[in-house]
Amino acid sequence: MAESLSHLDEQGRARMVDVSAKQDTQRRAVAEGTVRMRPETVRLITSHGVAKGDVLTVAKIAGIMAAKRTAELIPLCHPLPLTDVQVELEAAADRVTIRASASTVGKTGVEMEALTAVTVAGLTVYDMCKAADKTMVIEAIRLIHKEGGKSDWSVFTGNPSTGGDPRSPDAE
Numbered sequence: 001m002a003e004s005l006s007h008l009d010e011q012g013r014a015r016m017v018d019v020s021a022k023q024d025t026q027r028r029a030v031a032e033g034t035v036r037m038r039p040e041t042v043r044l045i046t047s048h049g050v051a052k053g054d055v056l057t058v059a060k061i062a063g064i065m066a067a068k069r070t071a072e073l074i075p076l077c078h079p080l081p082l083t084d085v086q087v088e089l090e091a092a093a094d095r096v097t098i099r100a101s102a103s104t105v106g107k108t109g110v111e112m113e114a115l116t117a118v119t120v121a122g123l124t125v126y127d128m129c130k131a132a133d134k135t136m137v138i139e140a141i142r143l144i145h146k147e148g149g150k151s152d153w154s155v156f157t158g159n160p161s162t163g164g165d166p167r168s169p170d171a172e
Contacts, residue, residue, distance in 0.1 A: 031144060
């Protein structure tokens with residue numbers, strides 16, 4: 001049985017979901033994404049050779065700032081008092097992998113905050129490196145774990161087209 005879309009009313013019009021009857025619970029979400037690029041671009045990043053500055057640090061800060069402003073960017077999101085946001089970027093041979101987690105105690109989850117942090121961090125990497133590499137691709141932005149509320153949920157990480165490697169919530 002398909003679930004209904006919670007942001008639509010009975011007439012199919014957009015609406016903000018009423019969460020007032022829900023209990024406050026500890027909530028956490030983890031998202032991940034990748035910016036693929038030429039190996040030379042990764043070397044520029046890791047050697048601090050990008051003219052705009054320290055790419056990984058600036059992207060981390062941008063991701064944290066974006067998570068805190070998610071409700072201003074996504075029209076039907078509830079503004080949430082975040083208790084923690086973590087953004088980690090890891091440079092590899094031909095990519096930068098971004099992982100973000102967001103936490104709160106509240107009536108609704110923080111999936112959109114984690115996804116927004118990854119997306120804006122990826123856009124920041126792109127912006128800071130675009131002069132050196134016009135072939136970059138931001139890809140595979142996805143939620144990989146959520147906990148709190150009615151149920152906990154995790155997916156496989158790694159290459160989404162091949163199923164990736166299983167990761168338990170304890171690995172976070």
